[in-house]
Amino acid sequence: MATLAETARALVSNRRGILAADESIGTMSSRLESVGVPPTDENRRVYRELIVTTPELSDSVSGIILADDTLRQRLSDGRSFPAALANLGILAGIKVDTGAKPLAGAPDEKVTEGLDGLRERVKEYVSLGATFAKWRAVFSIGSELPSERSVRANVHALARYAGLCQEGGLVPIVEPEVLMDGAHSLAECQQVTRAVLRSLFDELALMQVDLDGMILKPNMVVAGKDCPEQPAVEEAAQTTVDTLRDTVPPSVPGIAFLSGGQSPELATRHLGAMQNCGELPWELTYSFGRALVGPALETWRGDDGNWEAAQRALSVRAVANAAAR
Numbered sequence: 001m002a003t004l005a006e007t008a009r010a011l012v013s014n015r016r017g018i019l020a021a022d023e024s025i026g027t028m029s030s031r032l033e034s035v036g037v038p039p040t041d042e043n044r045r046v047y048r049e050l051i052v053t054t055p056e057l058s059d060s061v062s063g064i065i066l067a068d069d070t071l072r073q074r075l076s077d078g079r080s081f082p083a084a085l086a087n088l089g090i091l092a093g094i095k096v097d098t099g100a101k102p103l104a105g106a107p108d109e110k111v112t113e114g115l116d117g118l119r120e121r122v123k124e125y126v127s128l129g130a131t132f133a134k135w136r137a138v139f140s141i142g143s144e145l146p147s148e149r150s151v152r153a154n155v156h157a158l159a160r161y162a163g164l165c166q167e168g169g170l171v172p173i174v175e176p177e178v179l180m181d182g183a184h185s186l187a188e189c190q191q192v193t194r195a196v197l198r199s200l201f202d203e204l205a206l207m208q209v210d211l212d213g214m215i216l217k218p219n220m221v222v223a224g225k226d227c228p229e230q231p232a233v234e235e236a237a238q239t240t241v242d243t244l245r246d247t248v249p250p251s252v253p254g255i256a257f258l259s260g261g262q263s264p265e266l267a268t269r270h271l272g273a274m275q276n277c278g279e280l281p282w283e284l285t286y287s288f289g290r291a292l293v294g295p296a297l298e299t300w301r302g303d304d305g306n307w308e309a310a311q312r313a314l315s316v317r318a319v320a321n322a323a324a325r
Contacts, residue, residue, distance in 0.1 A: 004213030005253070007131055007171045011091060011215055012254025012283040015325040016062035018173070018215075019318070020258075020289035021051055022095035022134060023067060037302035045073045050300060051293060052085055054311040060318035063091035065134050065173070065287070071125065082129025093132040093173070094125045096161065100138050109150040112137045112157055115164075122168035132171035134217070135161040139177065141184040141192050141224065151199050159203040166213055173256065173287070175217040176200055180261050182224035186231045190221045190243050197247035211251040217287050218244075219260045220270050233266070237273035241280065250281030257284070259291035264317055267291045272324035285325060292317045 002010070011018060023031065028047075029039030037043050048070050051057075066081060071094055075084050082092035098114035112135065125133070137154035139146040155176065162172035178193045197218065204211065221240040223230050231239070244255060259267040267288060274284050286292075295317060300310035 002131075004166055004169070004171050004210065007091065008213050008215055008253045011062045011132065011171065012256060012285050013062070015285075015322045016060055017286035017288070017318075017321055017325075018093070018256050019051070019061045019064045019292055020134075020287055021048055021067070021070070021293065022065040022093075023289070024099065025067070025069060028067075031297060032302075035297055035301045041069070043302065045070070047297065047300065048073075048081070049075050050307060050310055051296065051314060052081060052088070052090070054314050054318075056315065057318060058089040060315075060322035061090060063093050063132060065093040065095055066130075067095055071128055071130065080129065086129065091131045092129050093134060094130040094170075095135075096121060096125070096133045096165070097135040100136075103150055103153060106147050106149050108142070109140065109145065109147060110138060111150070111153045115157060115160055118161065118164050119168060122165055122170055126169050130170060132173060132215070133161075133165045134173040134175060136175040136177060138179055139192065139196055140179050141182050141188055146192065146196070151196055155196070155200040155203045158200060159207040159209060162204060162209045162214055163207045166210060171213055171215065172209075173215045173217050174200070174204070175258065177258055177260060178219045180219070180222060180225045183226040183228070184224040185227055185229065186221065186223045186236060186239055189219075189223060190239055193219065193221050194243050194247055197243070201247065201249060211249055212253055214252065216248060216252055216255045217258055218255065220257050220262070220267075222260075222262070222270070225261065233269045233273050237270050238277055240270070241274055241277040244282075245280075248282065252282050254283035254285060256287035259286070259288045262291065264288075264291040264294060268317075268320050268324050271321060275325060286321050288321065292321070
């Protein structure tokens with residue numbers, strides 16, 4: 001059996017990245033409805049089967065993060081999703097948080113929940129074939145946001161989650177996302193991202209989380225989507241790398257960026273530009289959701305006749321991101 005450190009390194013090695021297919025039932029239902037597909041359990045299952053059975057996906061994707069319902073479902077040939085992924089040489093992951101909820105005493109801010117019963121759920125997920133997990137915390141930039149209360153509450157939860165996962169045999173993907181929503185500048189995003197990451201690694205150290213057995217999944221440092229001055233790709237890439245050099249210990253094996261609402265093409269260009277920012281102690285890769293599978297969903301639209309074309313659309317994005325590494 002692979003150690004946590006070996007699994008973590010496998011997730012970020014050989015130019016491959018991590019595909020996030022862990023949308024909640026509500027989110028996935030909304031995305032199906034947006035392309036005219038009825039949001040049934042079966043359609044969610046079929047769509048995710050389309051994703052995991054894409055030919056040669058393992059050349060570009062090392063792991064796929066699944067939702068709880070998908071982890072328990074089966075492909076049309078009877079195999080469980082984790083078993084099918086294992087046969088393809090792809091690791092199965094699981095989203096374990098229960099979503100961001102309003103944070104008491106902090107208007108307009110949220111804290112991610114799901115720690116109750118997590119030790120028992122981790123044990124079950126391991127028995128079902130999961131090898132790694134994910135927990136996402138979100139931080140908004142605004143007038144006096146994020147508050148210290150929000151940062152401390154969320155990084156504490158991330159660190160407790162990571163410790164419970166490692167105790168139970170799962171590699172934790174630790175995801176602190178500074179949101180792109182708003183008109184903030186690149187410099188403001190850098191300031192907030194740096195503060196969040198410093199607080200996060202202080203808390204991880206307090207909880208004695210083994211850094212070589214985890215993956216960091218942060219936002220790229222970019223301007224808010226409503227900012228009138230959008231930085232050049234190279235500037236955003238260099239600013240992101242500089243921020244990580246300031247905050248992330250070299251013992252972390254890999255950093256798998258989220259796309260955060262960027263277009264598929266822009267997220268890939270940012271990832272590629274970071275590879276030219278000098279020698280780094282960690283692997284830089286991707287853990288994209290919509291930026292990878294969005295084109296496939298738009299192509300499929302619930303029509304079996306579009307199955308192969310949809311898988312080609314996914315393959316194109318996966319290959320492009322692997323090439324960007």
